[in-house]
Amino acid sequence: MKKATITLTLCVSATLASAQTALSPAKEDIPEAQKVYSPYVERTLRDKNFAEGLYWGDTHLHTRYSTDSGMIGNKLGPDEAYRFARGEQVISSTGQPAKLIRPLDFLVVSDHAEALGLAPFIAEGNPDLLATENGKRWYDMVNAGEGYEAFREWGAYMFKGADPINSPTMQRTVWERQIEAADRNNEPGVFTALIGYEWTSLNTEQVPSNLHRVIIFKDDADKASEVIPFSAYDSIDPEDLWAWMQRYEDETGGRVLAIPHNGNLSNGLMFATERLNGKPLTKEYAETRMKWEPLYEVTQIKGDGEAHPKLSTTDEFADYGTWDKGDIAGVKPKTDDMLPHEYARSALQLGLQQEQKLGANPFKFGMIGSSDSHTALASTRDENYWGKFAGTEPAKDRYEHYVIKAFSGDESLSTFAWEEVASGLAAVWARENTRDGIFEGMQKKETYATTGTRITVRFFGGWDYAADEVYRPDAVQIGYDRGVPMGGDLPAAPKDKKAPVFMVGALKDPWSGNLDRIQIVKGWLDEKGNMQERIYDVACADRKITKDKQCDGPVGNTVDEKNATYLNNIGDAELRAVWADPDFDAKHRAVYYARVLEIPTPTWQAYDAKFYGIEMPEQVPLSHQERAYTSPIWYTPAGK
Amino acid sequence: MTGYLREPLLHFILIGAALFFIYSLTSDSTADDQNRIVIGEADVDRIISLWEMKWKRLPTETELQGLIEAHIREEVLYREALSMGLDKDDTIVRRRMAQKVEFISDNIAEQAEPSDEQLSAYLDANREKFEIPAEVSFRHVYLNVDQRGAAIEQDAERLMNQLGDGDGGDIENMGDPFMFGNRHDTLTRAGVARLFGSEFMEQLFSQQPGQWQGPLVSGYGLHLVHIESLIGASQPSLDSVRDRVRQEWSADERKRFNESFYEQLRSHYEVVIEPYPAQQLGKTAISVAGEG
Numbered sequence: 001m002k003k004a005t006i007t008l009t010l011c012v013s014a015t016l017a018s019a020q021t022a023l024s025p026a027k028e029d030i031p032e033a034q035k036v037y038s039p040y041v042e043r044t045l046r047d048k049n050f051a052e053g054l055y056w057g058d059t060h061l062h063t064r065y066s067t068d069s070g071m072i073g074n075k076l077g078p079d080e081a082y083r084f085a086r087g088e089q090v091i092s093s094t095g096q097p098a099k100l101i102r103p104l105d106f107l108v109v110s111d112h113a114e115a116l117g118l119a120p121f122i123a124e125g126n127p128d129l130l131a132t133e134n135g136k137r138w139y140d141m142v143n144a145g146e147g148y149e150a151f152r153e154w155g156a157y158m159f160k161g162a163d164p165i166n167s168p169t170m171q172r173t174v175w176e177r178q179i180e181a182a183d184r185n186n187e188p189g190v191f192t193a194l195i196g197y198e199w200t201s202l203n204t205e206q207v208p209s210n211l212h213r214v215i216i217f218k219d220d221a222d223k224a225s226e227v228i229p230f231s232a233y234d235s236i237d238p239e240d241l242w243a244w245m246q247r248y249e250d251e252t253g254g255r256v257l258a259i260p261h262n263g264n265l266s267n268g269l270m271f272a273t274e275r276l277n278g279k280p281l282t283k284e285y286a287e288t289r290m291k292w293e294p295l296y297e298v299t300q301i302k303g304d305g306e307a308h309p310k311l312s313t314t315d316e317f318a319d320y321g322t323w324d325k326g327d328i329a330g331v332k333p334k335t336d337d338m339l340p341h342e343y344a345r346s347a348l349q350l351g352l353q354q355e356q357k358l359g360a361n362p363f364k365f366g367m368i369g370s371s372d373s374h375t376a377l378a379s380t381r382d383e384n385y386w387g388k389f390a391g392t393e394p395a396k397d398r399y400e401h402y403v404i405k406a407f408s409g410d411e412s413l414s415t416f417a418w419e420e421v422a423s424g425l426a427a428v429w430a431r432e433n434t435r436d437g438i439f440e441g442m443q444k445k446e447t448y449a450t451t452g453t454r455i456t457v458r459f460f461g462g463w464d465y466a467a468d469e470v471y472r473p474d475a476v477q478i479g480y481d482r483g484v485p486m487g488g489d490l491p492a493a494p495k496d497k498k499a500p501v502f503m504v505g506a507l508k509d510p511w512s513g514n515l516d517r518i519q520i521v522k523g524w525l526d527e528k529g530n531m532q533e534r535i536y537d538v539a540c541a542d543r544k545i546t547k548d549k550q551c552d553g554p555v556g557n558t559v560d561e562k563n564a565t566y567l568n569n570i571g572d573a574e575l576r577a578v579w580a581d582p583d584f585d586a587k588h589r590a591v592y593y594a595r596v597l598e599i600p601t602p603t604w605q606a607y608d609a610k611f612y613g614i615e616m617p618e619q620v621p622l623s624h625q626e627r628a629y630t631s632p633i634w635y636t637p638a639g640k
Numbered sequence: 641m642t643g644y645l646r647e648p649l650l651h652f653i654l655i656g657a658a659l660f661f662i663y664s665l666t667s668d669s670t671a672d673d674q675n676r677i678v679i680g681e682a683d684v685d686r687i688i689s690l691w692e693m694k695w696k697r698l699p700t701e702t703e704l705q706g707l708i709e710a711h712i713r714e715e716v717l718y719r720e721a722l723s724m725g726l727d728k729d730d731t732i733v734r735r736r737m738a739q740k741v742e743f744i745s746d747n748i749a750e751q752a753e754p755s756d757e758q759l760s761a762y763l764d765a766n767r768e769k770f771e772i773p774a775e776v777s778f779r780h781v782y783l784n785v786d787q788r789g790a791a792i793e794q795d796a797e798r799l800m801n802q803l804g805d806g807d808g809g810d811i812e813n814m815g816d817p818f819m820f821g822n823r824h825d826t827l828t829r830a831g832v833a834r835l836f837g838s839e840f841m842e843q844l845f846s847q848q849p850g851q852w853q854g855p856l857v858s859g860y861g862l863h864l865v866h867i868e869s870l871i872g873a874s875q876p877s878l879d880s881v882r883d884r885v886r887q888e889w890s891a892d893e894r895k896r897f898n899e900s901f902y903e904q905l906r907s908h909y910e911v912v913i914e915p916y917p918a919q920q921l922g923k924t925a926i927s928v929a930g931e932g
Binding site for chain 2: 143475505571572
């Protein structure tokens, strides 16, 4: 096994460290490196558990094993999904060749637990499936050419709280296939295939929501095969899911975590301040939730969930991929009071409020993005967008197809393909590209989200980073030594320090737009315990920062929408900054994360219009700014 | 001779004959025995071993009685079903029978054990699949075009002169800071492309090791590079990749065998597709109720 190691700047080699210049680290700043005689020994920071590798993946991908994928046209299974993710060319369900711009480093095939494997089992005429009443019925319907109707019948069961198949033998067989495929495609050091699945709770028809979670295992098949997935048929309440996760760990000694997604379609339940059973949140609830759910999937095809324009009225970038018509099934419309409980930025502030009240923060999550594609193709770039479902793979008219056909029949709650965002990706800083490495990075929240491109971002918080230190070759080492990386808690303030200092750096995706700016988003509680937020621009390409802490004007726009092209003659390849919070009050809880914006580039809809020679309707966005959201760093006043 | 042995249809006929022969030995049924069910020792053994496979222990006497009863029940119902002709026109039965033939074909294909010659030939024919990828170790000095603007090429030249023929010494403080550092060890082509883009990768792999060269262009700006080692792609020995080659060979072979097997079977049939009226094919709009 060969491992490609990216040796970061912070690995100051013994031979090079002797040279001292103005920007070289002073000797006392650097902890004594362990002495190794051979100069050729690979120098890593593994001993110190620093993350030196940046790995890109999709933690949320469906194949034909998911009923809402396989029953409506997806012909590709887990093996094809892995091959595509590893950079191989595959033939899509609609017969078109598809290939990624470059391979991913890891993938979680996360098929729905509910009737897992229904489509392939129908295709195989599986006897266990045919032994069940609904299985036989849907099998006959598919063979009679009524596959879509069979799928709708299955969909209706999602609100009935009962397993329409209920065949443990079938579940076992199909789960074993899934985990074997993951093990077969897992190549430590090169490509990580994590075992996973999706728990798909929509709550109830009276209070429709989206409480979905992707469950990810750190373990190999030997442990994962000791269970079969806990599904929404077992319970619609995430607290029961967490209890099941606890049992899994107790019984097998394995490790597992869950990542919720699409709060934007949860109708106020994703970050609700009461439990699903109607009781108030408790300290125990907060601790349990954070034990199992260190991360939140903040951006994906079905909308971007970082911020909402009605909650962040002065944030000119908040209205990005906004999906706010109703719940995921289009049953009940959205009301404004639901919004704070749906978006990451407000949820982080709600978390501070709850912590003040309960003594534990129930919403102290890190961030990742993923696709949630149902085509088995984890592609998140606008010029290579393979759609949400097999039925909306590249085609002239795909933009006008339904994604959510309102269950209620109220067309104002339906959503169309043109509203989709070609998003997102999960970035994990980790020691190594293995199941252990990626899983640990996730648990430490040393992760961030992008809307589909690979912007590199480092983000550290501490109390004494000097302004020029971010430009030093050992900046990352300094970041770790004197503070915490993204996902961490600020250490207690030294007596002489008045405000926390953040060190942030971003490098563009070499195959995408230059960078526009780096922002730090701060959320805090004021004197009265009310939620507050403010955005500070901390690094601006080609412009100065005004005294209002904003970039002096927009970066510009080079997009030729008609031809779906842009020029990289504005913006910067790299931005760095050291920023001390000018409005810090040591008495109040606060949370900080970085948002990095690219210059405007064409959207997938613009590429479609150009490729197929069509005009998009006026409301369709043709250019946008790709972005990255880091996991936050939290500040808690001493003694609280 | 070997070609003759690899003839799929011949295998099939031989296996069919063998199955028929075994069946005629074990089931001594004649017309008189049509209403007679004999549970022989072999049947009981099979029932027990099936149970054991599932439950990881032997059945008790009571459990065995129950199993035998269940077996008899299935046999009775099966024979009745046959005599009523229920096996005809049933999609599941048809598909299951067809599958059984496919299994036989699969089994024959799996029997094939490749010789070293076959594996070597396969390895040669699929070089790119098994090759040990090229690897490069290099250092670079980065020049940020946003910070240097029009002066960047002049700066590159000046830095090149400074670097000269030496190994560069303290390059960490030359040029502009680069987030992934100045030193990259044992990266494959994909590894370089992943960090710097494929244009840079192509340029890098065409440079000579041992001297400062450039500037090369990437999505980030300019880079002066010093390749420390460049190991070209190489072919592995058969021994070092035997398992993988064998797996791939078997998969290919099975596919080839199954296809030619089906083709041969099909060639024995005259297939007539009668003209059918042109139908309007449905266009299914994708809609998803409560999923995602």
